Amino acid sequence: MINFSFGPNIFLGFILGFGILLLYLLRFVKPEVARDEDLFFVTLGLLYSSILVVHGWRLDPILLFSQVLIVASVLGAGWENIRLRGLLVNLTKKRKKEKR
Template identity: 75%
Template sequence: MINVSFGPNIFLGIIVSIGVLILYFLRNVKPEVARDEDIFFATIGFLYSCILMVHGWRLDPILLFSQVLIIITVLVAGWENIRLRGLIANMAKVKNKKKS
């Protein structure tokens, strides 16, 4: 049974989809920061967001709260990971500049 109605599950699914699209298009914006496994995680995240949007109406309040906490944790950890990748890329660029 597929029952799609607008609720907090759609909002969470859209947030995850936006985060996944940012991760996916990072390869076009900053290729020195992107990694090959980002495509895998983007695909899994997109699948997760679709499942959350379609079947999220079944979530009772405590399960919805747990999904909110998981999504916040994953997005913050992903943001920090990408930021650290950028710092490492900048450090490597400065090191190569000093070397030559």
């Protein structure tokens, strides 16, 4: 049985799903920054966000708070990772230009 009611779990699941889809769309927008292992993390993230949406109504407040902290830390670490990948790509391009 699926009990679907709008609550903070739906909001959290959609935020995570949106962030994960941005990671997938990075493959098309900036392919030099995207990595092959991103597809693995996209799959896990979409599975995790769908579990939050469908079964999140079972979470009591302390478990929901722990999920909020986990999602915030994962999205923050992912953002930092993507930013550092972009800086690495820019640095390697700059060094290649200097060698010429």
